Amino acid sequence: MSDSLTEFKLTQVSWPGLERSLALVTIDNGADHTKPTVFGRSAFESLGRILGELEGADWAALVITGKPYFFSAGADLEEFSMRADPDQAREGSRTGHELFGRIRNLPYPTLAAINGACLGGGVELALHCDARTISTAVRHFACPECLLGIVPGWGGTQLVPRLVGAETAIEFVVENPLRQNRMLDGRRAHELGFADRLFEPAEFVDESIGYAVELATGPPEPGPGVGPPDKSVVDVLHQARDRLDDTVHGAAPAPYRALDLIEGALSGWTLEEGYEAEEDAIADLLPSPQARASLYAFDLVERRARKRPSLGAEARALTRVGIVGAGLMATQLATLFLRRLELPLVIADVDEQALERARGAIEGELAGLVAKGRYDEGKARFLASLVLTTTGREEFAGCELVLEAVFEELGLKRTVFAELEAVVAPSCVLATNTSALSVTAMAEGLEHPERIVGMHFFNPVALLPLVEVVRGRRTDDETAATAVELATKLGKRPVLVQDAPAFVVNRILTRLLSVVLTALERGNSIEETDEAILRLGLPMAPSVLLQLVGPRVALHVLETLHDAYPDRFALSQTLANYADGRQEIAVVDESPLSQDEILETALAAIADEIRYLLDEGVVPEAADVDTALILGAGFPFWLGGITKHLDQLGISERMAS
């Protein structure tokens, strides 16, 4: 991110009605939209120089704006993450406070014209101006620092609440980052009070200058402003802390610290006191293991996982696709295929009623999208017309890819594939959504086993982006490439995995589940085991996850893993009971563990399983395991997936020795 250096460029503008010139500053790095402008050391040096000129002359006003598409993407994360010790971290925060504080102290009106993506430090710079305009084209306005294990460290925690009030500040600084990094668009930011004027993109800079001129030549019209709060700040903060406990369970310090800073801002701190408190926070947080892990996870998910694996083969073009199975998962997949690919889609099932339900669900979804204005009726009609349901197999002729999502039984899946082979071309990719069966075994006995591949989607399909693309022993490169390309076209994030029982995510989760089941069978209560694991800050308690996945599916996966690795995956009578519909824990002996012990055992087990998984070559690197857990199981950034956390605790080392 720091190849093209970000600079602040100053030009003079004469405008009718102004006696003195207006200063127009652009944040630019001379590169196109693929390289966002960021604030690193050299950007701040440039800002320092410009401030000399801004302070040294009698300007009518200052307008700061960005290059096309970006106001600024905030701090240079690469540089910032290298500040590993508290003093360096503190200095990084202090420098921003000083520089932005100087903008705030300029004696003439200052305006930030937010023309494009505005993140983190970009927002903070804008807040140090007297006023802000924002463009309707802006789709990324946010302070994501809490997602990265830190807090806004350049005044954001102090200025946001002063501007927009406690509730909005908490949503913006604390809660949005933890909700899949939700961001505001220009219109919403203006509605909430972050900006005083909302302008269309076509003449954005001219209109912003015009507004700055208004500010310079007359008393400002009041902006939309923020109404009086409905609840007291104390109440708002109390409720926010409760909500945070529910989501994070104390596993990450940054959002709690952000709440403290917001509270301070609204309790009478001067800005200088607020700056100092931010500097303390950054000094504590940036070197912390959670921030280290979050920055690692962010890099994994934003950069590493977006690189296409080079497979040495081209993906096959798709003109017709099919799905075998019309159950709930298959229907979700059908809708996804239809909307993203817009290709003829064949859906097969033995049960006519299931097919009708599937079609109904798909058409219902399309109708909903028409009602929301996302599709026009003609488009929805066209998409619906692409769906062909059948109880047979002939209709799959001409497909270049068919995904089976039938009942988890090897014999049944083999039969389905054999039936499809009779109808489709030898090069048609036959993919399986199996969660635990062997892709290699599924390909045995087929005429063209090399075109079998696993494409394991995660439930709910609309929320979890991971697809485990599983190469069986005979899967060829072109098939793998086609599966990867399809996953990408579907808006998913493919991770290549070698065929092994339960692949990556389910294998790790099941190992975790085994520890929990053992504890239950030793007399621990469900509350105790849930609480122990939730302390990691996982998105849901093990008992809830088990409900979501379904005990029968979980049992099937456990049995598969037990067959392969009996020493590490013991069968569980408790799980068998759950699968039978009986909520009976099969207590073996009364020697319950403490919550600490439960957690330690769980982490050690996970580390152990990952070691075996990597040794087997299921995925090449620990980073791939982390990516899968983040994208497929919602593991939080502050654990860095999981291996960063295990490294930090020294568990990885202990397990390796």
Next chain:
Amino acid sequence: MRELREVYYVDGVRSAFGRAGPKGIFWRTRADDIAVKLVRELLRRNESLPSERIDDVIFAATAQVGDQGLTLGRDVALLAGLPRTVPGFAVDRMCAGALTAITTGAGEIAMGAADVILAGGVEHMGRHPMLEDVDYNPRFVAERLIDPSAATMGQTAENLHDRFPQLTKDDADAYAVRSHHRLADAWQNGVMRETVVPMSVFTEDGWREADTDEFLRGDTSLEAIRDLPTPFRPGGRVTAGNSAGLTDGATVSLLASERAAAELGLEPTLRLVSFAFAGVEPELMGLGPVPATNKVLEQAGMTVDEIDAFELNEPFAVQVLSWCDGTGVSPDDERLNPYGGAIACGHPLAATGVRLVAQLAYAMRERPSARYGLTALCVGMGMGAALLWERV
């Protein structure tokens, strides 16, 4: 109070329409050279018009580059040997180029700024494919100002089928086959021989005569086109069989004021009654002629039933069907495109307009009871054009 003057269409000619690309008859011919030939022929057909009496030469082209780019009207005037005192200019409204050249020239005549105008169009799609040198403003995508399907004409045709599911592929194919049959007849029985100007062109095989429309398949049938691939969408409805092909060609028309026609012994065939342009959703550009038609009828205080002849462009059969759906004129109506259309002869984008007017003039002549005629077409990026004429 200034009086506006009437505008008359006197005559119009076109080149043969060739297939764009290396296999087409015009592959090695410059676009401006085709236009030059037509201008000279038009003047020969109207010998009583001294060329120095031409007040403006207006040529349209979509791709204003290369051999279509040097302010075509002026360039062509000089190359055709018109006196230097005759000015000229170029116009672009994509498919409605020639019609816009006509309306622009009509404005000059109506205002008294001109008495005699040459107005036409040229498109060499072989040398200048659609979207050549086009640099879309990134705001279109960034601000979602238009639907991406608007950029591909075939996609807009598929969108029409989506919007109007009652307009089926079978209907489109049937219309397309009829267009070819009618054009074949029109070549047999006169209108094409009258309006098409053959010319010698240089090709790989040496000099040849460009004297036929290369896309014409007089023997086509429903069976022949039914299973053609649908390049714009898998399992779509729009095929090469029910669309106009990419074409090279040119046209030019002669417009005059009443006084000039009288003075110079010209014989006008049509009077321009009214004209209109309209905008529609870019991704449904085929709908354009419907509001344009309505506007033009409203201006003239008339209804569509009072129109005796229609010449509608045919970039896609579904587009014609959607105009029929929108105006209430049946696709089988004998008033509509009796001599076939673009599906059979091709559609050199900016040039097409004058072909429509020339065929309309011929139709009015053939039917003495016909009084009013309409030429209309759709335009990429979502527009429509309609010109209402009255026989003279």
